Amino acid sequence: IKSPKRFYPHEHIFSHVTGYLSETLPDRARAMSYSYPGSLHGKSGLEKTFDSYLFGSPGGEIVEVTAAGDIIEVKGRVLPSTGDELSITVDSRLQKKAYEAFQGRPGAAVAMNPKTGAVLLFVSSPGFDPGAFGDDAAKVSFMMASPEMPLVNRIIQMKYPPGSVFKIITAASALNESAIDIDKKIDCQGIFKYGRMDFSCWKEKGHGEMDFMNGFAQSCNVYFYNTALETGVKNLSKYASMMGLDLNVLKDIQGELPTVIPTPAWKKKAHKRAWLPGDTINMGIGQGFLWLTPLQMALAVAGVANEGLIYRPYLVERIVAPDGRIEYEARPEQVKQYNLREGVFKLLKEAMRKVVTDGTGRVINIEGEEIYGKTGTAQNPSGDDHAWFVSFGGGELDDFTLTVVLEHGGKGAAVAGPVSRAIWEEYIKIKNEKI
Structure with a gap:
């Protein structure tokens, strides 16, 4: 039996979108009505989720042969049929620009239209060659053993502490619960003392006096240590969940890791210890027990951009049969809606705009574009810091949100910032060309 070989023109760039094919074991093949032993089936990515659509149907011949195997007569023939065609939402130019911006460094980037959930780029770096799984065992072995873990989809299969991008959640909970006065100034001298413990600000010499807007724009840890204590762990946990950080709603690509929002009850059960004020202080700046995937952070950011509405992310826009029939067409699906008091979203957006203009x-x-953002540098207990940058557009750019994380990258603004800018510039260029 001859099997066709899949050709992946974009190789590494789209590898975590397409996924790859691998030979199916006989027992598994028999359980699949459209398969046969030795046939190739999807093992990851869209190839796996939509395998039954993409596979088509096998052809074959019934032949009469001699004892030596020579064909005497063809008794019957069944022609194979091609599989369906998938149209996806990911923009190839944007995907290529994002992948190249990582320069092989480990990390992830995901962009969405917050109004629909359509995924516009979906990059996990480094990628891999999906075509190697057909006939290059040595290359596959190398990829599987690589310490860079190219086969891991970092968008949904790696969790990181969010660091200062979590200050969006801390700010939202504090503002909505009226836990802080936005005009009250906190004096940052680089250290926050609580009992016998010292908690550092990223700026060693301190920021001086900080109100809410400046504290957010400059990502002052001392300001947010105070804010976390004023707000309380109950509210921090409540808003983290309410704003989407524990969502697992991606259907088009499988393997998404769940996230647990830490609470005092969770810590007691998981660690056999009581929740301490220091845990609340750390949680306020996205450190401690909370770890999440880049996609979960992306959904929370999309929710802020869309003022409380979060849509299911999707990559497959349409499935078309070989005869032209539309077998599936994606429609926006709301998975969460939450409300904040009047004026809170406005304040959050003003603060995120100030991050970009003055922070x-x-x-x-x-120049000339309305972009909102938040940087994050997340301390990593097993290595260098992770660099985060989340952003979304306003005005003509209100259909684009972007989340970037570089594993062990260092400072968010210095490392994830240039990657984010390259993606934004490409998106703006593409958008202007369509006008």
Whole structure:
């Protein structure tokens, strides 16, 4: 039996979108009505989820042969049929630009239209060669053993502490619960003392006096240590869940890891210890027990951009049969809606705009464009810091949200910032060309 070989023109760039094919074991093949032993089936990515659509139907011949195997007569023939065609939402130019911006460094980037959930780019770096799984065992072995883990989809299969991008959640909970006065100033001298413990600000010499807007724009840890204590762990946990950080709603690509929002009850059960004020202080700046996937952070950011509405992310826009019939067409599906008091979203957006115009996120301040953002540097207990940058557009760019994380990258603005800017510039260029 001859099997066709899949050709992947974009190789590494789209590898975590397409996934790859691998030979199916006989027992598994027999359980699949459309398969046969030795046939190739999807093992990851869209190839796996939509395998039954993409596979088509096998052809074959019934032949009479001699004892030596020579064909005497063809008794019957069944022609194979091609599989369905998948149209996806990911923009190839944007995907290529994003992948190249990582320069092989480990990390992830995901962009969405917050109004629909359509995924516009879906990059996990480094990628891999999906075509190697057909006939290059040595290359496959190398990829599987690589310490860079190219086969891991970092968008949904790796969890990181969010660091300062979590300050969006801390700010939302504090504002909505009226836990803080936005005009009250906190004096940051680089250290926050609580009992016998010292908690550092990222700026060693301190920021001086910080109100809410400046504290957010400059990502002042001392300001947010105070804010976390004023707000309380109950509210931090409540809003983390309410704003989407524990969502697992991706259907088009399988393997998404769940996230647990830490609470005092969870810590007591999981660690046999009581929740301490220091845990609340750390949680306020996205450190401690909370770890999440880039996609979960992306959904929370999309929710802020869309003022409380979160849509299911999707990559497959349409499935068309060989005869032209539309077998499936994606429609926006709301998976969460939450409300904040009047004016809170406005304040959050003003603060995120100030990050870009006057704060730590100036690297993505593109002249004439309305972009909102938040940088994050997440301390990593087993290595260098992770670099985060989340952003979304306003005005003509209100159909684009972007989440970028570089594993062991260092400072969010310095490392994830240039990657984010390159993606934003490409998106704006593509959008202007369509006008």
